[in-house]
Every structure is written in structure tokens, then in C-alpha cells.
Amino acid sequence: MYNYICRKGKAECQEGITGDAKGTTYLRQEFCSVRYCNGIDHDHDDDDVLGLIAFKADIIDTSSHLSSWNQDDNSPCSWKFITCNPATGRVTELSLIGLNLSGKIGRGLEKVQNLQVLNLAHNSFTGKLNPELAFLNNLENLNLSHNSLSGGIPVFLTNSRRLKFLDLSKNSLSGRVPDEFFLSCSSLRVLSLSGNNLNGPIPNSISQCTTLNHLNLSKNRFSGNPDFAVGFWLLTRVRTLDLSHNVLMGRVPSGVLNLHYLKDLFLQGNHFSGGLPSDLGLCSHLKKLDLSNNLFTESVPVSFQGLSSLTYLNLANNMLTGEFPKWVGLLNGLEYLDVSGNGLTGIYWWFRITDLHEPFWFRGNRFDGSIPEGLFELGLTQIDLSRNQLTGSIPPGSSRLFEALESMDLSANGLTGDIPAEMGLFSRLRYLNLSWNNFETRMPLKLGYFENLTVLDLRNGAFHGSLPADICNTGSLEILQLDGNSLTGEIPEEIGKCSSLYLLSLSHNDLRGFIPRSMSLLKKLKILKLDSNQLTGEIPQELGGLENLLAVNISYNRLQGRLPDRGIFPSLQESSLEGNLGICSPFLKGPCKMDVPKPLVLDPFSYGNQMGNHEGGTKSSKGSKHHRFLSISVIIAILAAVLISIGVLVISLLNISSRKRLQFVSNALESCSSSSRSTRSLSIGKIVWFDSKIAPGWVGNPESLLHKAAEIGKGVFGSVYKASLGEEGRDLAIKSLVVSNMIQYPEDFDREVRVLGKARHPNLVSVKGYYWTPNLQLLVTEYAPNGSLQSKLHEWSNSSQPLSWSKRFKILLGTAKGLAHLHHSFRPPIVHYNLKPSNILLDDDFNPKISDFGLTRILAKLDKQVMSNRFQSALGYVAPELACQSLRVNEKCDVYGFGILVLEIVTGRRPIEYGDDNMLILEEQVKMMLEEGNVLECVDESMGEYPEEEVLPVLKLALVCTSQIPSSRPSMAEVIQILQVIKTPIPHRMEAY
Known part of the structure; x- marks a missing residue:
């Protein structure tokens, strides 16, 4: 193909052969082209250029990804994101994946007639689907997923008899899918309409898509009665069928067995009811089956034991009943099993799934009996048997369990007995929940052996004894919940080693002694619950330095005295403080008892009486009177000395004051004068900055800022503007307040705004300063981009x-x-x-x-x-x-x-x-x-x-x-x-x- 130069409507070839002699020169949409030059047809190349440039005109490309698309080029084959057929020079693929493009999918692409792949996924295109896409007769792959396209599903999209791949997922398409949409889909292999707002019944005409391998209609609002599946069961080549998270309802009709090649079936998150489809067991190639979060009833069909290829089975959160089938233990390929949230019963000591290593979730059923020892031989990563009716003790674990287990939840059962000592060897264990059982044993020792434990929940487990001092040896613990047990003794000082702790809950026990000062080392702590114990003394003042603390409950203990004067403590409400001996708080009406050291005891006989020296009562009485006499005398002497010292100090100050009185009055008058000048200066306009990083000298006329700024919002308090201020061009926001409703005196305005300026927090817009005149009042704040x-x-x-x-x-x-x-x-x-x-x-x-x-x-x-x-x-x-x-x-x-x-x-x-x-x-x-x-x-x-x-x-x-x-x-x-x-x-x- 020859290059050409277009000048004033006349084209020349590089070899000197003019367009007038061997070609036809014409203008179209300001583009110049040689139709024939040296006998070679360039019109189709020109169509590709014209079409793509027209398509680009409707695109907002803030990052200039399409800057190489030049309308003066002979061919688009050198442009980025374009692929051409080297033999014909025609564009065959346009791929603009994830370029942050927006705008519309406009006109122009219909001219790129050889286009086979169009991929615009992961952008922000809006508007309706362009009907002219129907003219791309050679299109095989169309991917418009992860955009913001709206409107309905047009019939024309499947007009191309060559279309094999169509993905419109993750958009905002709405309305019903027309029957005609599926009438021309005989070539489709993959179809995804997932993650839109489509509704209504799924057309039975979908049965025309006989070559479909993968169909995903999930996460819409499709609805339908039990006949919904008639069309699906005719898709004999389908391998993946995903109808999850819709509003489909009724009993799933038989006919699944027709899907000979089906490998993945996802029906979760609908309103299906009745028994599980029994003929599913005849789908011998099925690997993944998810029927969770529906309304299925009855028992698990015996035919399911024929699913020998199954690796993933999720029946959770239905209403299944009956005994959990023993044959599930024979599914040797099963890697994931979740039957939680049903009403299944039985003892599963027979369980032998050797390949199961994914989560083992049986929570929320009616399983009874003891935990089978064989379960711990499976090398599981997660075990959840919570909310069942299990009894007996926890069996010892095998070496496989020590190597693999990361999470174990046995809560809300009837387990008893000791906690196995080897449980401390679960080196990978991060989450352990044994709450709401009836162990009736001492707190597990050697908790420090859990090297990676982040959550320990032993609430209401009938544990007794003291809190182990090594509980925080690893430093990884984030949540510690021991509420509702019978723990005694003191909270160990070692609690300060729990450097990662953000939730500590020890309420409803029988803990005694003082709250350890070492708790002030828990810098990440957010929630502290110590209520309903027998703790005494004052709350350590150091706890006020816990800046991340958001919730505290110390009610119903024997605490007294002052609260810490920092952090959350001054604002604790009555419900968090009540039921103590006498905590000093403005929110409590009861007595305030200060826990101060007792006065020095001068009676030498008082100790003798306490130690068992029972001398006559007269002598003891005299000793007691002597003690009181000496105490009062000492107190009077001390008070007299203090009063004399104060008198001397006052006289000295008065002497000094008399010599400097004139200077004091002069300074006071100067200060008042300065204050007055300041007020007058403020009244005629002055920017006051709270942020020392902002230089105050660069604004000559603050009122002129509003003329240069761009308005970005308006509310009942006034309008907001964005302005680039200072030498560094820093962006700030300026709110111009509605003056008629604001405080009219600058000193009052200054006082109240300064309170707002002190409200510094990562989730508050910081107030940087203000400007005040009687006619214009501005608040300067940070700008949120x-x-x-x-x-x-x-x-x-x-x-x-x-x-x-x-x-x-x-x-x-x-x-x-x-x-x-x-x-x-x-x-x-x-x-x-x-x-x-x-x-x-x-x-x-x-x-x-x-x-x-x-x-x-x-x-x-x-x-x-x-x-x-x-x-x-x-x-x-x-x-x-x-x-x-x-x-x-x-x-x-x-x-x-x-x-x-x-x-x-x-x-x-x-x-x-x-x-x-x-x-x-x-x-x-x-x-x-x-x-x-x-x-x-x-x-x-x-x-x-x-x-x-x-x-x-x-x-x-x-x-x-x-x-x-x-x-x-x-x-x-x-x-x-x-x-x-x-x-x-x-x-x-x-x-x-």
C-alpha cells in the first residue's frame, strides 16, 4: 500500500503518479483518501480509519490512551489496541480493556466490517447499547462487561451468525429479555448476562442456543414458576449453568439428566422449594453443585451418591431434614462440603473423606453424639460444627490436624471435659471458638503455645480457675472473649503483652483485685468489657491514654474514685459505670468515694488488737483516745504552719505588687487597646489560620478568592468553592456562609469556629481557618478530591x-x-x-x-x-x-x-x-x-x-x-x-x- 499526501483536494502517490491520472480523489467528513492508486483499492482501509475515529469522538479518554489514533493516517494497523489481518490489512480486533474510558459506544464501528473481536470490558461506558453493532456480521467475540450500560437487552445483538462469545455482565441493563434475543443464537458458545437488573421470566426460546457451553444469568431478578427449566434441560452441550441469586421459585423439575456434559451447576440464592432434584445424581460429570440458600426440604436423595466426580457440595441454609447420608463419606474426591443451617441429624463417626481439605461446615443442624476422632485425621483447614447437639469431649488431634488447621468453631453444643493438651500445638490455628458449651474444667493452660492465634472465644463455656499469665506470649491475639465463666483471681499484669488486642471482654466472671496499669500498653484496644466482676480500687489514670478506645463497660464491680480524665472515660454514660462503690462521674447520682491512702495511725495498741493482743478494754480505750488526741494536734499544727506560710507569701506579693502596680495598669490598658485594635482589624476583613503550615501572607484580598474559585456545591448554610491557594497551588475548599443567619460579632464567631477547628480526626473535614466581615463570612477547609x-x-x-x-x-x-x-x-x-x-x-x-x-x-x-x-x-x-x-x-x-x-x-x-x-x-x-x-x-x-x-x-x-x-x-x-x-x-x- 502506497502512502499519499492530500493537498487541496488533489492526491499524489509517492511514486509521482497523480491521483487525477490513475485514481479518484474525494472528500468525506474532512478526510481525504485515494480510492485507487496504482490499481490498489484503499477504500476499505479508509473505512476502518473513518469508523474508528468516529467511534473515538464519543469517548472520554482522560488518560490519552488513544492518542495514537490519528485521522490523517492511511491505516489504523499501527494504532495501539488495534489488531489487523496481515494479509488484508483490515482491522480484526479492537481491545480497550480497563483503560478508564467513559462516554458512549457511539457510531462508527459499523464501518469496521472485518471486526471479529470487540472487547470494551472494565471501563465506564454509559448509555444504551448501540443498535448499529448488529451490522458487524463477522463479529465472533463481544465483551462489554463491567461498564455502566443501561436500558434493555436489544434483539439485534445475536444477529451475527458467527457470534460465539457474548458477555454483558456487571452493567445496569434492565427489563425483560425478549424471546427474539435467543432465536439467532445457534453459534453462541458462551453467554453471560450476570450482575444486571434484568427481570421477568427467562424465555423458553433459550433452548435454541444448542451450542452453548457456558451460561451465566446470575445476580439479576429473573423470576419464574416450576416450568422455568424447560428450555435449560435442552441445552445438552452446556458445561456451566449459573442461575444463582435470582428470584426463581418452585420445585426444580426433572430433566437435569439430559445435560450430559454438565460440570458446574449453581442454583443458590433463589426461592426453590420442595425436594432436591433426584435426577441430579445421574450427572456423572458434575464437579461443583451449589443449592444453598433456598427453601429445599425433605432429605438428601440417595441418587446423589452417584456423583463420583463431585469436588464441591454446598447445601447450606435450606430446610433439609433426615439423617445425613453415610454414603457422602464415600465421595473420595470431595474437597468442599457445607451442609450448615439445615435440620439434619445423625452421628457421622463413619466419616472418611480423605481429600477434604477445604472448609468443613456442618453448623446449625441437629447432629448429636460425640465428635468422631477420624474427623481430625483429614488434614482440614477449617472445621465448623457449631450450633448442633454434640456431646462428649474434644478428641485429641493428629499430626495432620496440627499441620493444617487454621479455624475451629465448636460453639453452641453440649461438649464437656478437658481441653486436649495437644491443642496448644495447633501452630497454624488463627480462630478458636469453644463458647457456649459445658466443659466444667479449668481454663486451658499453655495458651501461649498458639503462635498465630488471633481470636479466642471461650464465652459461657463453664471454665473456672485463674486467667493464665501466658495468654499473650505470642502477641498475635486480637480478640479475647472470656465472658460468662467462673474465672477467679486477678487480671494478670502480663495482659499488657497483648499488643495486638483490640477487643478484650472479661465480663460476668468473679475476677478480683485491681485493674492492671499494664493495660495502658494495649494501644490498639478498641473495646473493653470488665463489667459484672469484683474488681476494686480506682481505674488507672494511664488508661486515658488509649486513643483508640471506643467502648468501655466497667459497671457492677467494686470500683471507686476518679475516672481517667482523658480519652473516652470522661464521656462514659451511666450504663457503663453503674453498680460500683462510688465512681466520680457527672453522669452518676450516687456517692463519690475517693480511694486515697488512710491517715497515719499513731496508736501503738491498734496493731496489738488486730494481731490478737487482747488486753483490757480500759487500756485499749485510753490508747484510742490518746491516738485521736495526737492526730488532732498534729493536724492543727500543720494547718497553723500552712496559714502562717500563706500569710508571709501574701504580704510579700502585696509588696511586690505595690511597686509594679503602675506598670501592671499600663500593660492592662495596652492589652485592652491591642484587643480593641484586633477586633477592629477583624471587622474589616482578616483571614485567621488554624493551620500553621499555611502561610498567611499570600492573600491580599480574600474576597477576590471567590471570583477565581469554582463553585462545587451549594447547601442551606451557603455555597462551597474550590480554590488553589498559596505558592504550591494547594487545593482548599471555601464555604461562603449565609450571613443573615450567622453570629454578628467577630469575637463570638471566632470563639465558636475555633471549637470546630479543634475537631481534628481522620474522618472529619478539618477547618483550616476563617474570614469575617459583617457582609462576608468564609470557612476555609480541606478539599476532598x-x-x-x-x-x-x-x-x-x-x-x-x-x-x-x-x-x-x-x-x-x-x-x-x-x-x-x-x-x-x-x-x-x-x-x-x-x-x-x-x-x-x-x-x-x-x-x-x-x-x-x-x-x-x-x-x-x-x-x-x-x-x-x-x-x-x-x-x-x-x-x-x-x-x-x-x-x-x-x-x-x-x-x-x-x-x-x-x-x-x-x-x-x-x-x-x-x-x-x-x-x-x-x-x-x-x-x-x-x-x-x-x-x-x-x-x-x-x-x-x-x-x-x-x-x-x-x-x-x-x-x-x-x-x-x-x-x-x-x-x-x-x-x-x-x-x-x-x-x-x-x-x-x-x-x-
Whole structure:
């Protein structure tokens, strides 16, 4: 192919043969091309260039990945992400995977007629699917997964008779799949529509896709009656069939046996009922079978013993009954088995699955008898037999168990006897839960042998004896729960070696003595529960230095005296302190008893009486009087000396004062004058900085900043602007306050804003300074580059990918920590009052930062207009007692708002949504669906996969926070405690407190 130069509509070939002589020159969309040059046809190359440039025009490419795409090039074959056929020079593959592209999939690709592979996965494309993709007759592979495409599934996508691979998963496609979509799918090998919002029945026309090998329709809202499977059972070549996490219901009809090549079948997370499909046992090639989280009943079919190739079997959380079949022990290839959450019974001493090394989960059934010794010969990594009816003692473990076991949960059974001594040799064990049993034995010794143990839960296990001093020898323990036992003795000083501990719970025992000062070494500690023991003395002042401590309960002991004056202790409520001898706290009404050293005893006979020297009562009485006389005399003498010393000191100070009185008055007058000048200076405009890192001298006219800044938001308190300030171009946010409602005196404004400036926390937007004049008042704060949570939840389709569950939980936990700091670190507490997604800002790492906190402090008055505007801007977030009864602001109002925020983050829905003739209140809908047992249907599906064991308790926590009765809502410290437990990095989540 010859290069050419286009000049003023006339083309020349490099060999000097003009386009006028041997070619045709023409213009089209500002592109110039030689149709024939030296007899070679270049029109198709031109079509590829034109089409791709037109396609690029609708793309937002912030990182300039497509900069090599030049409209003046003869051919696109040298462009990045393009593959051409070397024989024809035509484009055959366009692959733009994960380039952070956005915009639309627009026109132009229909001109690239030889295109066989189009892969635009893992970007942020929006809009509907372009119908012109139907004209790509040679297309074999189309991958548009992990984008933000919306609208329905168009019929035309399967028009290409060569299409083998079609992946539209992880988008926001909605509506029903039309019957016609499957009528032209005879060439399809792989089809995935997973992770969208598709609904309605699955068309029976899917049976036309006779060559399908892999079909994934999971994580949608497909529904249907028992006839749903008619089309599927005709897909005789299918190897993977995934219909999980939909709303399919009814009994699974027979016909699975027709799927001769089926290897993986996933039906979990639906509403299937009735017995398990018995003919599944005839699928001899089946390797993975997941029927969990449905409503299956009856017993496990005997035919399942024919699944000789099975490596993965999950029947958890159904309603299966009957004796667990013995033949499961003969499935020698089985590596993963979970039958937890059913009603299975029986003794499984016969168990012999030699290859099983993945989690062995049998929790929540009715298994009885003792734990089979053979179970510990399997080399398992995880064992969960919790919530059954097991009895007897824990059998000794084999060397295989020592080498492999990482997690063991035997809680909530009826186990008795001693803990095997060799259990301390489980060197890889990280999680051990023996709680809620009836061991009736001493605390296990040599706990320090567990080198990697991070969680030890022995609650309510009927343990007695003292707490072993070596419990923290390894330093890896993060959670230690020993509540509800009969432990005696003192808390050992060695507890300070638990450097990794963040949850320590020793409540409801019989522990005595003092709280060890060494506990102040637990710098990571977040939760401390010592309630319902016999602890005495004062709480060590050093515990106030535990900066990460969020929740403490020391109620119902024999403690007295002062609380630590730092950290969380000054803000501990009555429920955490009550039932002691006399703790000094403003929240307690009882006596305050100081635990101070007793006065010196001068009676020499007092010791004799105590040691058994029983002399006459008269002598003892005289000695006692003599003791009292001497004590009073000494006290009087000391007081007289102190008074004389004070008198001398006062006289000396008065003499000095008389000589310097004139100087003092002069300095005082100068100070007042200086203060007055300062106030006058402030009144005409002065930026006051709280951050010493910001140089104050570079702003000549602060009011001019607003003219240079870009407005990025607006609220009831004013507008927010982004400005690059200083020599380094540092980005800050400037809030221009609504002056009419603000404090009118600069010194009052300064005092209140400085309180906000001291509220420094990683999850609060820090206040850097302010500017005040009677006509303009600005707050300068840090700038959050990722915008607000509002935009990420409801406007992500125009800018970025939806938030994943891990990011959402991170935002929830961080917001809770920020609110807890405002509530528990200030007296009176700082109440946000206006919590909502637009006031949660996100930094580069998606850490939340609460903004607009405490602005009620600088309001001159809460007039009706401001209150009305705030109610409207925070619709659905206003606590009922605040909106309906009074304007009283307290911490529980923020807790209510946090609960609504949780619901909005998890569901992706606004608190109140209006339809054509109805209104949906999110809180009521979630509560109703929780009662019906299908609350997970509320979860925002755009975030993709999520752990149900985390999402479900988070939703329940949200409903507790939104209780109509303020006193029934938890404190934010308690909310953090619950969230920490939910997110505990262990195989199974612990029960909530």
C-alpha cells in the first residue's frame, strides 16, 4: 500500500503518479483518501480509519490512551489496541480493556466490517447499547462487561451468525429479555448476562442456543414458576449453568439428566422449594453443585451418591431434614462440603473423606453424639460444627490436624471435659471458638503455645480457675472473649503483652483485685468489657491514654474514685459505670468515694488488737483516745504552719505588687487597646489560620478568592468553592456562609469556629481557618478530591464505576468514627444535625470525611426558614423527635441520620422516592422485607458481589439506629463496636453483643 499526501483536494502517490491520472480523489467528513492508486483499492482501509475515529469522538479518554489514533493516517494497523489481518490489512480486533474510558459506544464501528473481536470490558461506558453493532456480521467475540450500560437487552445483538462469545455482565441493563434475543443464537458458545437488573421470566426460546457451553444469568431478578427449566434441560452441550441469586421459585423439575456434559451447576440464592432434584445424581460429570440458600426440604436423595466426580457440595441454609447420608463419606474426591443451617441429624463417626481439605461446615443442624476422632485425621483447614447437639469431649488431634488447621468453631453444643493438651500445638490455628458449651474444667493452660492465634472465644463455656499469665506470649491475639465463666483471681499484669488486642471482654466472671496499669500498653484496644466482676480500687489514670478506645463497660464491680480524665472515660454514660462503690462521674447520682491512702495511725495498741493482743478494754480505750488526741494536734499544727506560710507569701506579693502596680495598669490598658485594635482589624476583613503550615501572607484580598474559585456545591448554610491557594497551588475548599443567619460579632464567631477547628480526626473535614466581615463570612477547609458520597451513589453512571461493598463498608465505618469523635470527645458534644450523603466527602483513597459538622454553633438563631430549608435538603434523614416534637438537638438525632445513611449506602436507593401515584419510604420497605425474610433483595446490585454475612447484620443495625424511640438507639461508640465485630477478619462472624 502506497502512502499519499492530500493537498487541496488533489492526491499524489509517492511514486509521482497523480491521483487525477490513475485514481479518484474525494472528500468525506474532512478526510481525504485515494480510492485507487496504482490499481490498489484503499477504500476499505479508509473505512476502518473513518469508523474508528468516529467511534473515538464519543469517548472520554482522560488518560490519552488513544492518542495514537490519528485521522490523517492511511491505516489504523499501527494504532495501539488495534489488531489487523496481515494479509488484508483490515482491522480484526479492537481491545480497550480497563483503560478508564467513559462516554458512549457511539457510531462508527459499523464501518469496521472485518471486526471479529470487540472487547470494551472494565471501563465506564454509559448509555444504551448501540443498535448499529448488529451490522458487524463477522463479529465472533463481544465483551462489554463491567461498564455502566443501561436500558434493555436489544434483539439485534445475536444477529451475527458467527457470534460465539457474548458477555454483558456487571452493567445496569434492565427489563425483560425478549424471546427474539435467543432465536439467532445457534453459534453462541458462551453467554453471560450476570450482575444486571434484568427481570421477568427467562424465555423458553433459550433452548435454541444448542451450542452453548457456558451460561451465566446470575445476580439479576429473573423470576419464574416450576416450568422455568424447560428450555435449560435442552441445552445438552452446556458445561456451566449459573442461575444463582435470582428470584426463581418452585420445585426444580426433572430433566437435569439430559445435560450430559454438565460440570458446574449453581442454583443458590433463589426461592426453590420442595425436594432436591433426584435426577441430579445421574450427572456423572458434575464437579461443583451449589443449592444453598433456598427453601429445599425433605432429605438428601440417595441418587446423589452417584456423583463420583463431585469436588464441591454446598447445601447450606435450606430446610433439609433426615439423617445425613453415610454414603457422602464415600465421595473420595470431595474437597468442599457445607451442609450448615439445615435440620439434619445423625452421628457421622463413619466419616472418611480423605481429600477434604477445604472448609468443613456442618453448623446449625441437629447432629448429636460425640465428635468422631477420624474427623481430625483429614488434614482440614477449617472445621465448623457449631450450633448442633454434640456431646462428649474434644478428641485429641493428629499430626495432620496440627499441620493444617487454621479455624475451629465448636460453639453452641453440649461438649464437656478437658481441653486436649495437644491443642496448644495447633501452630497454624488463627480462630478458636469453644463458647457456649459445658466443659466444667479449668481454663486451658499453655495458651501461649498458639503462635498465630488471633481470636479466642471461650464465652459461657463453664471454665473456672485463674486467667493464665501466658495468654499473650505470642502477641498475635486480637480478640479475647472470656465472658460468662467462673474465672477467679486477678487480671494478670502480663495482659499488657497483648499488643495486638483490640477487643478484650472479661465480663460476668468473679475476677478480683485491681485493674492492671499494664493495660495502658494495649494501644490498639478498641473495646473493653470488665463489667459484672469484683474488681476494686480506682481505674488507672494511664488508661486515658488509649486513643483508640471506643467502648468501655466497667459497671457492677467494686470500683471507686476518679475516672481517667482523658480519652473516652470522661464521656462514659451511666450504663457503663453503674453498680460500683462510688465512681466520680457527672453522669452518676450516687456517692463519690475517693480511694486515697488512710491517715497515719499513731496508736501503738491498734496493731496489738488486730494481731490478737487482747488486753483490757480500759487500756485499749485510753490508747484510742490518746491516738485521736495526737492526730488532732498534729493536724492543727500543720494547718497553723500552712496559714502562717500563706500569710508571709501574701504580704510579700502585696509588696511586690505595690511597686509594679503602675506598670501592671499600663500593660492592662495596652492589652485592652491591642484587643480593641484586633477586633477592629477583624471587622474589616482578616483571614485567621488554624493551620500553621499555611502561610498567611499570600492573600491580599480574600474576597477576590471567590471570583477565581469554582463553585462545587451549594447547601442551606451557603455555597462551597474550590480554590488553589498559596505558592504550591494547594487545593482548599471555601464555604461562603449565609450571613443573615450567622453570629454578628467577630469575637463570638471566632470563639465558636475555633471549637470546630479543634475537631481534628481522620474522618472529619478539618477547618483550616476563617474570614469575617459583617457582609462576608468564609470557612476555609480541606478539599476532598473524590467529591461527595452523593455523587458516587447516585451519579456514578456519568463519571465512574459504582462503589464496591468494601468501599461502602469503609465509608460506613469511617463515618461512624467521625461522628463518635464529635459526640464523645467534646463537652457539650458537637451534634452534626444535617448528616446526609452530600455532607460525606471522599478523599483519594475513598476515606470518608464528614463536612458541615457543628455549623449550628455559629447560627445566631434557628429561625423557621433555616429549619425548613434543612428539613427539605435532608428529606428522610430528620429524626422524628426533631421534626415533629421540638427543635432540641442531641446525639441521638445523628444516630438516626446515620441509620438512614446506612440504608441508602447498602441499597443505593434514596430515603424517600416518589412514583406517579405513590411514595416509597426506604426504611419501611427494608423493615418489611426483613420481616418477610427477603431483605437481601433490597441490596444495590450495581456493587457486584458482596458477603451476605456482613450485609445482613449491617441492615439490621441500620434499623436499630432508626428506632422511633431515641433512647432505643445505640450510641455511635456502640455502633462502631458492632461494625468492628461484623467486619472481624475471621472465618465466621461472632454473635453481636
